[in-house]
Amino acid sequence: MTAVQQKTIPVLLSGRNALVKSLTGSGKTLAYAIPIIQKLQEITPQLKRSDGIHAVVIAPTRELVIQSYEYFETLCRAFTWLVPGYLIGGEKKKSEKARIRKGLSILISTPGRLLDHIEHTANLSFSNVKWFIIDEADRLLDMGFQQAIVKIAEKLNEHSSDSLQTVLLSATLTKEVENLAGTTLTKPAVIDLAALSEEVAMTCEDFVVPSQLEQHFIITPVKLRLITLSSFIVDKLALGGLKALVFMSTQDVVDFHSDLFSEMLQKLLADSGYSVLFFKLHGNMHQQDRVKVFNEFRECRAGILLCTVSICKCKSHNKGNNIVINFIGEL
Known part of the structure; x- marks a missing residue:
């Protein structure tokens, strides 16, 4: 188990609310998913789909919702009577309503989509909900979902027949996150695994990165940015493969570089014996295309994903070199 799992799982199994601060990529999803599954599979007689939703998880992006759903x-x-499901924008609401009607034990959703179903889907019942998970709370607030989260929490507390166990997880504990915790949590256990050293905290308290992460930067003139990025890609491929995320400022920039690299650089690399795929991901793409790209990039051995900053939140299954490139114009 990771550190956050070691600290969080026993607390959640004891039935306490929790406020968890831990870095992105530290294993937070399993830290709450395992206790939920453990508690639900203990219920006798065994739960049936018709018993309705027992756990609600909200996450900031569609891709993170799908990823969390895959964990569940x-x-x-091993517990086939427990049925997870998800709700996200871009999917057909009619299909989602049919999914809810058929029965779900665990529901993972983006807050906007869940609130939409709360207001318009008559057969969505929260009477048996025992768990409420707010994942990536800092990102949810950055994306303007505070009011939606509060409304969802009020609905759950209003309709749940049992005491609701609430867990809020965040990479940072800003004042906004603390205010949200005060609104949604009652006497929570605070699990802080992202504490900085005292010296760093004094100078950079708002920025927390994993200790194993190495950061480098190159300052280059604007007219040399493209050749610098291209050379970096070629150089890393020559050293033994590359799995990279390249963050760009706008959707148009992503589209331009995706077309350019796919039509020219990918062919030049193939002629030199290097096999690499280029992908793009941004919010103006259809949901089916986003899911397809998301899964193809995770599974490929060598790939480069060009994306806007707000859209991308994924974990690579690749065991090779994983690199994040922030492709900015000026410093």
């Missing part, structure tokens, strides 16, 4: 789906293979 994997864990539930």
Whole structure:
């Protein structure tokens, strides 16, 4: 287990509310998914789909919702009577309503989509909900979902017949996150695994990065940015493969570089014996295309994903070199 799992799982199994501060990529999803599955599979007689939703998880982006759903789906293979499901924008609401009507034990959703169903889907019942998870709370607030989260929490507390166990997870504990915790949590256990050293905290208290992360930067004139990025990609491929995220400022910039690299650089690399795929991801793409790109990039051995900053939140399954490139114009 990771550190956050070691600290969080026993607290959640004891039934306490929790406020968890831990870095992105530290294993927070399993830290709350395992206790949920453990508690739900203990219920006797066994739960049925018709018993309705027992756990609600909200996450900031569609991609993170799908990824969290996949974790729950994997864990539930040993407990086939527990059925996870998800709701996200871009999907057909009619299909989602049918999914809810058929029965779900665990529901993962973006807050906007869940609030939409709360207001317009009559057969969405929260009477049996025992768990409420707010994942990536800092990002949810940055994206303007505070009011939606508060409304969802009020609905859950209003309709749940049991005491609701609430867990809020965040990479940072800003004043906004603390205010949200005060609104949604009652006497929570505070689990802080992202504490900085005292010296760093005094100078850079708002920025927390994993200790194993190495950061480098190159300052280059604007007219040399493209050749610098291209050379960096070629150089890393020559050293033994590359899995990279390249963050860009706008959707148009992503589209331009995706077309350019796919049509020219990918072919030049193939002629030199290097196999690499280029992908793009941004909010103006259809949901089916986003999911397809998301999954293809995770599974490929060598790939470069060009994306806008706000859209991308994924974990690579690749065990090779994983690199994040922030492609900015000026410093």
